[in-house]
Amino acid sequence: MVVQVEDSQLVKQYILGDEKAIEALINRHNSRLTGFIYSKVGDRELTEDIFQDTFMKVIRTLKRGAYNEEGKFLPWVMRIAHNLVIDHFRKHNRMPMYNSKESYNIFSLLGDDRLNAEKQLIKEQIDTDLLRMIKELPEDQQEVLEMRIYKDMSFKEISDNTGVSINTALGRMRYALINLRKLVEANNIVLTN
Amino acid sequence: MEKIYTKNQSNTKEVKAKPETIQFLLSYSKSLNITEADGLQFETNLN
Numbered sequence: 470m471v472v473q474v475e476d477s478q479l480v481k482q483y484i485l486g487d488e489k490a491i492e493a494l495i496n497r498h499n500s501r502l503t504g505f506i507y508s509k510v511g512d513r514e515l516t517e518d519i520f521q522d523t524f525m526k527v528i529r530t531l532k533r534g535a536y537n538e539e540g541k542f543l544p545w546v547m548r549i550a551h552n553l554v555i556d557h558f559r560k561h562n563r564m565p566m567y568n569s570k571e572s573y574n575i576f577s578l579l580g581d582d583r584l585n586a587e588k589q590l591i592k593e594q595i596d597t598d599l600l601r602m603i604k605e606l607p608e609d610q611q612e613v614l615e616m617r618i619y620k621d622m623s624f625k626e627i628s629d630n631t632g633v634s635i636n637t638a639l640g641r642m643r644y645a646l647i648n649l650r651k652l653v654e655a656n657n658i659v660l661t662n
Numbered sequence: 663m664e665k666i667y668t669k670n671q672s673n674t675k676e677v678k679a680k681p682e683t684i685q686f687l688l689s690y691s692k693s694l695n696i697t698e699a700d701g702l703q704f705e706t707n708l709n
Binding site for chain 1: 676677678679680683684686687688690691692694695696703705
Protein backbone atom coordinates (compact mmCIF):
# COMPACT_ATOMS: atom_id res chain seq x y z
CA MET A 470 0.00 0.00 0.00
CA VAL A 471 1.32 3.39 -0.96
CA VAL A 472 0.95 6.01 1.69
CA GLN A 473 0.81 9.50 0.34
CA VAL A 474 2.65 12.07 2.37
CA GLU A 475 0.59 15.17 3.10
CA ASP A 476 1.48 18.42 1.32
CA SER A 477 2.15 20.12 4.63
CA GLN A 478 4.63 17.38 5.55
CA LEU A 479 6.43 17.78 2.21
CA VAL A 480 6.55 21.55 2.70
CA LYS A 481 8.16 21.03 6.12
CA GLN A 482 10.70 18.60 4.68
CA TYR A 483 11.55 21.04 1.89
CA ILE A 484 12.03 23.92 4.30
CA LEU A 485 14.40 21.66 6.23
CA GLY A 486 16.42 21.16 3.05
CA ASP A 487 14.98 18.06 1.41
CA GLU A 488 15.02 18.91 -2.31
CA LYS A 489 13.09 15.72 -3.15
CA ALA A 490 10.09 17.15 -1.34
CA ILE A 491 9.65 20.03 -3.81
CA GLU A 492 9.92 17.58 -6.68
CA ALA A 493 7.11 15.54 -5.15
CA LEU A 494 4.99 18.66 -4.68
CA ILE A 495 5.55 19.88 -8.24
CA ASN A 496 4.77 16.48 -9.74
CA ARG A 497 1.74 16.01 -7.55
CA HIS A 498 0.15 19.29 -8.56
CA ASN A 499 1.56 19.59 -12.07
CA SER A 500 -1.56 18.56 -13.94
CA ARG A 501 -4.02 20.43 -11.79
CA LEU A 502 -2.08 23.69 -11.83
CA THR A 503 -1.26 23.50 -15.53
CA GLY A 504 -4.93 22.83 -16.28
CA PHE A 505 -5.95 25.76 -14.11
CA ILE A 506 -3.56 28.18 -15.84
CA TYR A 507 -4.40 26.86 -19.29
CA SER A 508 -8.11 27.34 -18.64
CA LYS A 509 -7.43 31.03 -18.02
CA VAL A 510 -4.89 31.88 -20.71
CA GLY A 511 -5.63 29.30 -23.43
CA ASP A 512 -2.08 29.24 -24.67
CA ARG A 513 0.28 26.34 -24.12
CA GLU A 514 3.56 28.32 -24.10
CA LEU A 515 2.18 31.01 -21.85
CA THR A 516 0.83 28.35 -19.50
CA GLU A 517 4.32 26.89 -19.27
CA ASP A 518 5.81 30.31 -18.44
CA ILE A 519 3.24 31.07 -15.76
CA PHE A 520 3.63 27.59 -14.28
CA GLN A 521 7.36 28.16 -14.05
CA ASP A 522 7.01 31.63 -12.53
CA THR A 523 4.48 30.31 -10.02
CA PHE A 524 6.79 27.62 -8.71
CA MET A 525 9.79 29.97 -8.71
CA LYS A 526 7.77 32.20 -6.41
CA VAL A 527 6.74 29.20 -4.30
CA ILE A 528 10.37 28.09 -3.99
CA ARG A 529 11.58 31.58 -3.03
CA THR A 530 8.82 32.03 -0.46
CA LEU A 531 9.45 28.63 1.14
CA LYS A 532 13.22 29.13 1.22
CA ARG A 533 12.84 32.58 2.74
CA GLY A 534 10.67 31.05 5.46
CA ALA A 535 7.87 33.42 4.52
CA TYR A 536 5.24 30.72 4.01
CA ASN A 537 2.59 30.61 6.68
CA GLU A 538 0.80 27.40 7.37
CA GLU A 539 -2.60 29.00 7.73
CA GLY A 540 -3.99 27.86 4.43
CA LYS A 541 -3.45 24.73 2.42
CA PHE A 542 -0.58 24.43 -0.01
CA LEU A 543 -2.48 23.93 -3.28
CA PRO A 544 -4.94 26.83 -2.85
CA TRP A 545 -1.96 29.04 -2.01
CA VAL A 546 -0.13 27.96 -5.17
CA MET A 547 -3.30 28.44 -7.23
CA ARG A 548 -3.64 31.92 -5.84
CA ILE A 549 -0.08 32.78 -6.89
CA ALA A 550 -0.81 31.42 -10.37
CA HIS A 551 -4.08 33.35 -10.50
CA ASN A 552 -2.28 36.59 -9.61
CA LEU A 553 0.36 35.95 -12.26
CA VAL A 554 -2.36 35.38 -14.85
CA ILE A 555 -3.90 38.71 -13.88
CA ASP A 556 -0.49 40.41 -14.06
CA HIS A 557 -0.09 39.01 -17.55
CA PHE A 558 -3.45 40.37 -18.67
CA ARG A 559 -2.73 43.74 -17.13
CA LYS A 560 0.58 44.02 -18.97
CA HIS A 561 -1.06 42.79 -22.13
CA ASN A 562 -3.78 45.41 -21.89
CA ARG A 563 -1.20 48.18 -21.81
CA MET A 564 0.02 47.12 -25.21
CA PRO A 565 -3.10 46.94 -27.37
CA MET A 566 -2.71 45.72 -30.91
CA TYR A 567 -4.02 47.84 -33.74
CA ASN A 568 -4.55 46.58 -37.21
CA SER A 569 -3.88 49.58 -39.43
CA LYS A 570 -4.62 47.66 -42.62
CA GLU A 571 -8.31 47.46 -41.82
CA SER A 572 -9.90 50.72 -42.91
CA TYR A 573 -13.22 49.82 -41.42
CA ASN A 574 -13.94 47.57 -38.53
CA ILE A 575 -17.50 46.81 -37.58
CA PHE A 576 -16.45 46.08 -34.01
CA SER A 577 -15.37 49.67 -33.53
CA LEU A 578 -19.02 50.63 -33.94
CA LEU A 579 -20.62 47.73 -32.13
CA GLY A 580 -19.94 48.02 -28.47
CA ASP A 581 -20.35 45.44 -25.77
CA ASP A 582 -20.74 46.91 -22.33
CA ARG A 583 -20.17 43.63 -20.55
CA LEU A 584 -16.76 42.92 -19.16
CA ASN A 585 -14.72 40.49 -21.18
CA ALA A 586 -13.20 37.39 -19.61
CA GLU A 587 -9.94 39.15 -18.68
CA LYS A 588 -11.63 42.16 -17.15
CA GLN A 589 -14.08 39.92 -15.32
CA LEU A 590 -11.14 38.03 -13.85
CA ILE A 591 -9.46 41.26 -12.80
CA LYS A 592 -12.71 42.58 -11.34
CA GLU A 593 -13.15 39.42 -9.28
CA GLN A 594 -9.60 39.76 -8.01
CA ILE A 595 -10.14 43.41 -7.06
CA ASP A 596 -13.41 42.60 -5.29
CA THR A 597 -11.77 39.80 -3.33
CA ASP A 598 -8.77 41.94 -2.38
CA LEU A 599 -11.02 44.78 -1.31
CA LEU A 600 -13.28 42.56 0.77
CA ARG A 601 -10.26 41.01 2.48
CA MET A 602 -8.94 44.45 3.38
CA ILE A 603 -12.31 45.69 4.59
CA LYS A 604 -12.37 42.72 6.98
CA GLU A 605 -9.15 44.05 8.50
CA LEU A 606 -10.70 47.39 9.45
CA PRO A 607 -11.97 48.03 12.96
CA GLU A 608 -15.60 46.90 13.29
CA ASP A 609 -17.14 50.36 13.63
CA GLN A 610 -15.40 51.57 10.45
CA GLN A 611 -16.31 48.37 8.63
CA GLU A 612 -19.96 48.85 9.51
CA VAL A 613 -20.14 52.44 8.22
CA LEU A 614 -18.23 51.62 5.05
CA GLU A 615 -20.46 48.66 4.24
CA MET A 616 -23.63 50.68 4.82
CA ARG A 617 -22.39 53.59 2.71
CA ILE A 618 -20.76 51.76 -0.19
CA TYR A 619 -22.52 48.40 -0.42
CA LYS A 620 -25.97 49.31 0.90
CA ASP A 621 -25.89 52.85 -0.53
CA MET A 622 -27.28 54.35 2.68
CA SER A 623 -27.03 58.07 3.42
CA PHE A 624 -25.06 59.25 6.47
CA LYS A 625 -28.36 60.23 8.07
CA GLU A 626 -29.62 56.64 7.69
CA ILE A 627 -26.31 55.26 8.95
CA SER A 628 -26.53 57.55 11.93
CA ASP A 629 -30.10 56.37 12.68
CA ASN A 630 -29.14 52.71 12.30
CA THR A 631 -25.98 52.74 14.35
CA GLY A 632 -27.08 55.21 17.00
CA VAL A 633 -24.10 57.52 16.50
CA SER A 634 -24.14 61.12 15.29
CA ILE A 635 -23.74 61.97 11.62
CA ASN A 636 -20.37 63.52 12.38
CA THR A 637 -19.14 60.33 14.02
CA ALA A 638 -20.34 58.30 11.05
CA LEU A 639 -18.56 60.70 8.69
CA GLY A 640 -15.40 60.44 10.78
CA ARG A 641 -15.53 56.63 10.74
CA MET A 642 -15.97 56.63 6.98
CA ARG A 643 -13.01 58.97 6.62
CA TYR A 644 -10.80 56.78 8.81
CA ALA A 645 -12.01 53.66 7.03
CA LEU A 646 -10.85 55.14 3.70
CA ILE A 647 -7.54 56.33 5.18
CA ASN A 648 -6.91 52.87 6.64
CA LEU A 649 -7.89 51.17 3.41
CA ARG A 650 -5.37 53.31 1.51
CA LYS A 651 -2.71 52.33 4.04
CA LEU A 652 -3.61 48.66 3.62
CA VAL A 653 -3.48 48.98 -0.17
CA GLU A 654 0.00 50.50 0.09
CA ALA A 655 1.21 48.03 2.69
CA ASN A 656 0.01 45.03 0.68
CA ASN A 657 1.15 46.47 -2.63
CA ILE A 658 -2.26 45.89 -4.19
CA VAL A 659 -3.37 47.43 -7.47
CA LEU A 660 -7.07 48.22 -7.46
CA THR A 661 -7.62 49.27 -11.04
CA ASN A 662 -9.22 47.45 -13.92
CA MET B 663 -26.91 -11.47 -26.51
CA GLU B 664 -25.26 -8.93 -28.66
CA LYS B 665 -21.79 -8.00 -27.64
CA ILE B 666 -21.15 -4.36 -27.46
CA TYR B 667 -17.58 -3.37 -27.88
CA THR B 668 -16.97 0.12 -26.73
CA LYS B 669 -13.80 1.97 -27.05
CA ASN B 670 -12.95 4.49 -24.44
CA GLN B 671 -12.66 7.66 -26.41
CA SER B 672 -11.53 10.47 -24.28
CA ASN B 673 -11.25 13.80 -25.98
CA THR B 674 -9.61 15.41 -23.00
CA LYS B 675 -5.90 15.56 -23.08
CA GLU B 676 -4.20 16.08 -19.78
CA VAL B 677 -2.15 19.23 -19.81
CA LYS B 678 1.06 19.06 -17.91
CA ALA B 679 4.14 21.20 -17.65
CA LYS B 680 7.03 19.89 -19.74
CA PRO B 681 9.75 17.80 -18.09
CA GLU B 682 12.27 20.55 -19.02
CA THR B 683 10.27 23.06 -17.01
CA ILE B 684 10.19 20.75 -14.00
CA GLN B 685 13.91 20.13 -14.36
CA PHE B 686 14.56 23.86 -14.53
CA LEU B 687 12.56 24.41 -11.35
CA LEU B 688 14.41 21.67 -9.50
CA SER B 689 17.77 23.13 -10.56
CA TYR B 690 16.59 26.59 -9.58
CA SER B 691 15.57 25.28 -6.18
CA LYS B 692 18.94 23.61 -5.63
CA SER B 693 20.87 26.69 -6.69
CA LEU B 694 18.86 29.21 -4.68
CA ASN B 695 20.38 30.18 -1.40
CA ILE B 696 18.91 32.66 1.06
CA THR B 697 21.24 34.32 3.50
CA GLU B 698 20.21 36.58 6.28
CA ALA B 699 22.24 39.44 7.67
CA ASP B 700 21.09 42.18 10.03
CA GLY B 701 17.48 41.16 9.52
CA LEU B 702 17.79 41.46 5.74
CA GLN B 703 17.46 38.50 3.41
CA PHE B 704 19.67 38.09 0.36
CA GLU B 705 19.06 35.71 -2.49
CA THR B 706 22.02 34.12 -4.18
CA ASN B 707 21.96 31.81 -7.14
CA LEU B 708 24.84 29.39 -7.17
CA ASN B 709 24.98 28.11 -10.68
